[in-house]
Amino acid sequence: MNRLARSLAVAATAGSLMLLAAPASQAAASTSSTNSCVTFSPSNSIGNAQVTACSVGGNSYHVTGYLSNTLPWGGFNGPYYAQLDLQAGSTRVGVWSNESHYNVPVTTDYFDVTVSLPSQPTGAVIWQPWH
Secondary structure (H helix, E strand, C coil): CHHHHHHHHHHHHHHHHHHHCCCCCECCCEEECCCCEEEECCECCCEEEEEEEEEEECCEEEEEEEEEECCCCCHHHCCCEEEEEEEECCEEEEEEEEECECCECCEEEEEEEEEECCCCCCEEEEECCCC
8 A cells, every 4th residue: 555655646746747847867856854865856858757765774775766768669679768877976876777668659667676876866867778
């Protein structure tokens, strides 16, 4: 039930943020000091995302959110991929990637993962690793 509520909250937030999202590849963070969480909402021509990273101790972060891939299907070349990375200083760690689908304009995946970073995340980047 908790995952359902969180997914619905992320989806509702995503819908409202898509109307307000700036076309930047890296978005500013909002930090909550009470629970050591940081949220990023990157957006560019490859896709858009919202990602929240919460410290769970040490260098581990619980990361939730979504990644929407707006790249077209690649035809005979197959799908195009969008990847979401978290940045901590000069280190970037891949969080999630998804592929475009034939005849589907936007492919959205929701994720709930744990990643290791050398320090608190300072940004999030969406990029195209391969096609």
